[in-house]
Amino acid sequence: VIEKVLHTLLAKFDHIVVAIEESKNLEELSLEELQGSLESHEQRMIERVRKERLNKPFKLSLTQRMYQRRKRKIKINRGKI
Template structure:
């Protein structure tokens, strides 16, 4: 958690390449707290020719706030990401560089998730496979999908397992389905029931 000293955050989350989604949410909150979010999102307003003294003073204040925002960004990235944004003249430019960098990563994650979904849909328990091994395969696939942003409820996984176990477990599957517990059943509980009958 970030701590504030006076009006400045001293303990920032650090973008390390694996945490863009979480980091960007945290940084938007910190940037909002520091009252510089407008500069990150909209950019530094341009000072028009023949500006009044008040407009020049406002521009000077905005430049100071933009420096504060870019300073926050510099402190909240690891060395590799710092190199990406080091040449950025404004906080908006630095933020856009990071967003563009991670847009490709997000697209890759979507493609990988589609592949994992397909593999998950095709998973079946092999003849002679032990329940523990089948559950390990299922859980490994589910964890991979969750790491790509997929939300999966235990009930959906339980139903998947019940549909895909070998026919020798048909009597157990029928008993579980008739008990009406499928929606509330935990994965571990199902594994225990199936291993008991193995």
């Protein structure tokens, strides 16, 4: 039953399935243990995505500032040889 559940998961969970298969004895693993393991992996993925989203506005504003600085330098140096 456990193997069937693991094989029905979406491709984005492949790395988790491999980790579970390699670290646990699937014959002795209960559905509750599998569910707990999958939920903990999912929470870790959700937290990682949340942190990445929090950092994106900072990265965007940083690149915008860099663009503005370059734009100013080009205007200042325009016409100089």
